[in-house]
Amino acid sequence: MKKLVAIVALMGLFSCNNEEVLLPQENVSVMKEMTDHSPIYMFFKTEENKDDKEKLDTIVEVNRKNSISSTNWVFNIDKRLPLKLVIPEIMELQDKKKRSSHSKTGTMNVFTYSDSVAKNLAFFPFTDVEFKYSKHFSKFFIKKHAEHYRNFHNFTVNFNKDNKITVDGNDISREEFIDFIKEFAEFTSDGKITMLHLNFDNRLTYDQYIQNKILVWKATNNEIQLSSFEFVYDEKKLPECGCKL
Known part of the structure; x- marks a missing residue:
């Protein structure tokens, strides 16, 4: 079994392939450990507004290439992203996992965040959320x-x-x-x-x-x-x- 180990800085910074995800911070760990996992990343990005070049639009960039359906899925989502961008991506990934022939009963979907008191990476399960x-x-x-x-x-x-x-x-x-x-x-x-x-x-x-x-x-x-x-x-x-x- 592969155990998720991460060092979470006080500011809640999580790195993946030189790209950064700013994690939410809380003062309690709902869950402290996660094994046999696939990480999914949602990065905060901006792009030029098509109608007003002086403005920037927020977009989400999703790295899902490691999402193995037979494992627990760990969602590392940048805290600055609005729900209107995040939730449709989560719903699409939930559907992908349900439809996969390799999906395994008992696996979990969890959100990550930083426990600012214990100074560890923490997890919030949402497997059954629709x-x-x-x-x-x-x-x-x-x-x-x-x-x-x-x-x-x-x-x-x-x-x-x-x-x-x-x-x-x-x-x-x-x-x-x-x-x-x-x-x-x-x-x-x-x-x-x-x-x-x-x-x-x-x-x-x-x-x-x-x-x-x-x-x-x-x-x-x-x-x-x-x-x-x-x-x-x-x-x-x-x-x-x-x-x-």
Whole structure:
């Protein structure tokens, strides 16, 4: 078995073939080790805007040549990249792995980030995550699939374009989020499992995405779980509802 070993600098810098990936930083390691892996890199690049040569457009460059379907996939993604560039690439790679005849049951997909406290490379699993992209939002999805979700107490958690948090349309500060979820879930669940449905504006960066994912992960326990569906939306493409997201 091949063990992933990396030295992560304080700034969260990861190098591959003389190209650099700036990793997100957090203060906890969800996972510390990964074996039998294939690395996938998403680099932050810029190019000249076709309509305005004085402007630069951000693009993503994906190195997927080492993505062996029978192994765990480790996604090293530059923290500056917006989700609108990152998520479609992840979805394409997820689909590739599922369709591969060499795909092996039990392998994982994980995101990498830097643990600034332990000063090690850390991993966040997302093997079972299915992304709903662009025009989907959990509030409408739950309503459409009410039969499936009626046995859960459902919270719609949204991280908007300004990286502010709402829970079922109510503004919640980042500092209060974990306590709010745990206390509100205990008060309203009526013995049901609380299901958190995560929504992210696609203008958020990958850095903000990982920070938000870990914040929510800290709020979970046996009675509070994450939905396997994640909604990364384009606000302009959501249906008009006249309500606060």
